[in-house]
Amino acid sequence: MKRTAIGLLGTTLDRGSSAERWDKWRPSVSLFQHEDLLIDRFELLHDPSSHALAQKVVEDIRLVSPETEVHTHEVRFGRDPWDLADVYGALHDWARGYEFDREKVDYLIHITTGTHIAQISLFLLNEAGFLPGRLIQTAPPRGQRRKDLGAPGRYSLIDLDLSKYDDLSTRFARDLEETTDFLKSGIATRSANFNRLIERIEQVALRSKAPMLLTGPTGAGKSHLARRIYQLRHQRGGLDGEFVEVNCATLTGDTAASALFGHRRGAFTGAQSDRPGLLRQAHKGLLFLDEIGELGLDEQAKLLHALEEKTFLPVGADAPVKSNFQLIAGTNRDLRDEVAEGRFREDLLARIHLWTFSLPALKERREDIAPNLDYELRRFTESDNRAISFNKEAREHFLKFAEAPDTPWLGNFRDLNAAVTRMATLAPRGRIRREDVDEEVIRLRESWYRPSTPQHSEQADLARFIGAAQLEEIDPFDRVQLAHVVAVCQRSKSLSEAGRELFAATRKKRKVTNDADRLKKYLAKWDLDFTALQP
Structure with missing residues (x-):
């Protein structure tokens, strides 16, 4: 040879x-x-x-x-x-x-x-x-x-055998750790599943120019991660263009095609000058289309052509223009269901589905709440130019609430960011106290109240009467029962009426029925009084 x-x-x-x-x-x-x-x-x-x-x-x-x-x-x-x-x-x-x-x-x-x-x-x-x-x-x-x-x-x-070359493997491992740390914005996340996900995203971000699809609930961090991927590619992957971001839910009607693909002057009423469009703006850069499932079918077809041919036709134009952009799409929907319902093109899904990464909700990463809490405090300090910190008792109390299994975090990281912003803004002399946390817990519970979910309503009401501090000391099992008792007392005219409703199943089996006294003793166990519960 x-x-x-x-x-x-x-x-x-x-x-x-x-x-x-x-x-x-x-x-x-x-x-x-x-x-x-x-x-x-x-x-x-x-x-x-x-x-x-x-x-x-x-x-x-x-x-x-x-x-x-x-x-x-x-x-x-x-x-x-x-x-x-x-x-x-x-x-x-x-x-x-x-x-x-x-x-x-x-x-x-x-x-x-x-x-x-x-x-x-x-x-x-x-x-x-x-x-x-x-x-x-x-x-x-x-x-x-x-x-x-x-x-x-x-x-x-x-x-x-890589294990025999400690120097090479150590250098590579350090580069990998630094890159994944960059994608996580320096947050020392503890979730093993999330860390593995970021490692995979790092590998794809640096080795592939194919579209990426980020899925997950609203507020899970898709937009933030897309920007970090762009910054990583810009530094190390050869991207020279801009980061262009748009929420497709804001693109409606005739303006959608114009915003994405641009238009020529006179293409329609009000088109008084040429418009390059977002795809053209993202040339040699990265285009992040959040909530891509909201795009109309016509725009989806044009986007697919632009991805495959690197050209597209602006509204009212006779000749196509070029744009070599990289795409990251985001959605909180299951696009497979959208395809089945005829609302999303199957060929476009096949094109953007090569690299799909699902970001977990905050409630699925409770072990990462503490490091993300510190990150949000740093962000507030940098933006407000004012040092903010928790006292020890307040931090422990907030984390006990935040990491509890029944804390829903419906808005995910947006809720956490809002909570830190409010507590930091109201904190005297830059120190968040226990009472500040108690107020914030009540605000969060009330913000998560939905009329269609009575349990959440009862939990929010309970927080007002018993106080956030004492509420966190009650087991979730007892908390649900107590919340229901308080809700019945609120809508009852008397202690006896509330007792009859609460003990209706067992009162028929008893010779002596003193429902009011039984309820009064139960409320006293939690330092509650029927009169104080009345509207």
Whole structure:
């Protein structure tokens, strides 16, 4: 079999133009000085600024191994050679464009030259199969002496077991941790499921340009995450354009097509000037279409064409315009149900459904409430330019309420943000106290009251009478019972009337019926009085 080596130019170790360069070990040149390692072809990768050095290395390789065919390739690694996403992406693109012949050629991947990030990238590309072959590492002679200067040194083939290379695996793990931490806005989330979800999103965000679909209830953080994905791609993934966000629920009627795809002057009444449209504005950037399920079928068809062809026709235009944008869509609906009902195009769903990530509701991530509480406090401090903190008792009390299984968090993170904003705004001297938390608990419970759910109504009323502090000391089992008793007392004219309703099932079995006294004792157990419960 023929043998081909692929390697990076070592801008430091391979350097040298005078005759003295032969007195030092140069990794790319030394690769061809081993008598027991014959290489038929060499693919030398380098950045555009190192063209002259690359040519000098090529000349020297031809001197020591004239039978080797050497080819150079310019690879643009981006602005930062230590950026894993830029370097990996550039090498990945090169590998995808190279024609490998695995049946006839034995490939060696030289990982001695280049930065550690480049070496990690070569390692990962080899492990993933994009750079097939064996890894080869070279090194200078051991205990190099004067007479050894310019000697070929050593080489070794590497067993592809990541656990054996602590330095490489540690660097990669750190890059991954930093990236996922960025997507989480620095919040030390504790939910294992959510952390795994973010790791998957990180992998897709840096490796794929395909559309992404973020699902989850309103307030789960889809918009915030979409912006962080854009910022990550902008920093490391090569996005040069803007982040353009729109809630599709606000696009109605004839204005929807104009807002998304733009229009030409005179296209309709009121179109007094050209409008580029959001798709055009997102050229080379990222378009976030929140609540995409609200789009009309006509707009869905045009969006599908724009995704596939990178062109679209503005309203009133004769010629299409181009826009190469990346798409993230968000929805709180099940789009499969929308397809079944004829409200969403199946072909569009197939196009945006390649990478779908479902964000959990806040009540499904109760272990993450504490770190998100700290994050919201930091955000308020930064925006209001005023340091805010809880006293110990107040923080513990709020978390006990927030993490309780029966706290619904109907608005998800929007509710948490609103709660922190209110408590921080009202806190005297920047210190949130227990009484501030008690007031906020009552406000939240009342905000979650829905007329169609009597249980929530009773819970909200109970908080007004017994106080938020004492309410949190009552088990959820007893809380439901007490809330119902208070609700019956409120609508009853007398203690006896309330007792008859509450004990209707058992009073027929008793010889002596003193329902009023029985109810009075039950209320006293919770420091309540019937008269105080009356409207």
